[in-house]
Amino acid sequence: MANGNGNEKEITIYDIAKRLKISPATVSRALQDHPRISAKTKKKIFDLADEVGYRRNHFAGNLRAQKTQTIGVIVPRLNSHFMSSVIAGIELTVNEHGYSLLISQSSESVLKEADSAEAMFNSRVDGLMASLAYDTSTLDHFDKFFRKKTPVIFFDRVMPNKNATSILIDNYRAAYDATKHLIEQGCKKILHITAPQMQNVYRDRLAGYKSALEEAKLKFREDHVIITNLSQEAGYEQAARILKMKSLPDGIFVANDSCAIGCMMGLMEKGIRIPEQVAFVGFNNDPVSTVIDPKLTTIAYSGFEMGEVAGRLLVNHLNGTLPINNTTTIVLRSDLIVRQSSMKNQG
């Protein structure tokens, strides 16, 4: 088998054609199951291809087809449970259809996001999926894609745009439910810890929070909204600030779990009892939400599923199965999961 140097030569459709005394064109068509090639010929070709271990050379095909069979993915950070779940979902879905993934992280910086987008553009990805950085306020750095009509899908952290499709959850509703839940537990002074209001997810969550307050005739106060970077450390720091308030809040709705947990830890260290004194609701259902004691009430939604949906949508679009409809927004399901951190009643 081996020819001494261990580098077995790659066999091509030309080799197969020669062995079978037919033309490469016929081999190519047979391999694609072209209807104009007879079953007999196809079988001969398939059998030989199998025998000699033929592998299609994507590059030759892609060069010809002017497609890369590659999809770019830009996420704020790779090492978050939610994002890696999304990526797992995307990977699974698009791989089934012969696409590869080019993955890159913006580290929550619009500059790196633009760099990555540029790199992806130069790599000529067939499509792009992105979840925006905290400080992304325009989509200018995606213009190249729009102009070239390369499909772009935004997920989770999206920005309304006529050139791209968005996949997200109903953040307004989820935040409304979370806040309402706190109110039902008897909370009267509810804080909201969130990120800069550049991104839809945080704006919508704030709006949902407000709306639930209003409905319960609780007054919304600007100084009950705390803007942070939502890291666990930030949550911890905010705890100190909260402790200095003249009157402690009795409920806090945080826009993600790790920040919520940091804050809880900060408060508990100072002897605050949760949920008795302060009830907590987070967002994301991160695995840590069940490690903290008391376990954290949160909004659950599946990153994996979001990835699958995004992948399927893009693949269908690229295959032409699904007609392009750029105005589409897809809203996925999310659920409030009640745990001890907010259960003031049946404590």
Next chain:
Amino acid sequence: MANGNGNEKEITIYDIAKRLKISPATVSRALQDHPRISAKTKKKIFDLADEVGYRRNHFAGNLRAQKTQTIGVIVPRLNSHFMSSVIAGIELTVNEHGYSLLISQSSESVLKEADSAEAMFNSRVDGLMASLAYDTSTLDHFDKFFRKKTPVIFFDRVMPNKNATSILIDNYRAAYDATKHLIEQGCKKILHITAPQMQNVYRDRLAGYKSALEEAKLKFREDHVIITNLSQEAGYEQAARILKMKSLPDGIFVANDSCAIGCMMGLMEKGIRIPEQVAFVGFNNDPVSTVIDPKLTTIAYSGFEMGEVAGRLLVNHLNGTLPINNTTTIVLRSDLIVRQSSMKNQG
């Protein structure tokens, strides 16, 4: 600018050549900074390329060069803090050198691992990096790569093999240190919770554990070693089993943090005090290790750094900068981080 349909034509070296009335060969060479092209010509070419926004077509080049500029990565799972850090490290490093990543997860199954390897092989990745699944016991499914002399690097979960390079930490030493630390805290009956002994990491950790016991003249007992899948749930379940033992252990060394945490939670629910009754040491320094109360003592080592090292090594190898040396094993640093979960003394 736009030509109506929004699809601006890609410009090629032929377009540049035509505009400059020179040959495409000269353009190609100039773009590569070939010494035989005069500085004047180069400047003209670069300027025009810049002006018209020339983008090199990787596919044409790769087809010609018979390289893919793609590196395959197979990990047990994407959504673990450690693995996503590794991937972030790899991505950063290889991207700088023009390589893309093809990522896939085995879900801890050797079958999927083999499938992924096959897929990567067919995609003709220039190199492969892999961390093995729990039940991988041979490297047969990587034989294709070895035969073809495609470089393969194993990281963290490795298997000694003359055809591949391994990157890992000194698991023996780390486990020894962890166990010794427990002994120094006064533990006499120390359990070890780990995974099936197929993988080096778990075998070495067990050996380190044994060795520390021996050194302290503590007898090693088979029934003090518990084999699980190291999930958080598994840890929780084992807690129940441990509670049924005639005498409780006073220390537990667990081969990863999430399992340790599951076990701690199981014990604490039943009123066991940690570390007073049972001290804990985990492995990996996962973010959850600082969320659990008491915070978990653990072995820290940087996935990001491991990814960087692996990436750099592979890239150098592929560029021919670093001569091939297949017998190489690279050992990275790891440290014991002491936190409350094991501090019996200054509690």
Next chain:
DNA sequence: AGAAATTGCGCAATCGGTTGCATCTTTCGG
């Protein structure tokens, strides 16, 4: 000045698969 060496660039083939059009063969109705 004439030969030799160096510099600067172009020709054309190559990588492997795809596809519009042409060509050849078979089949079938009349």
Next chain:
DNA sequence: CCGAAAGATGCAACCGATTGCGCAATTTCT
């Protein structure tokens, strides 16, 4: 038995970048 339609395959150009070889122009050396 003839011609047309359908069926099966081949020809050759193409996708875009690379590179060995060759040729011409310029410089250097004796």
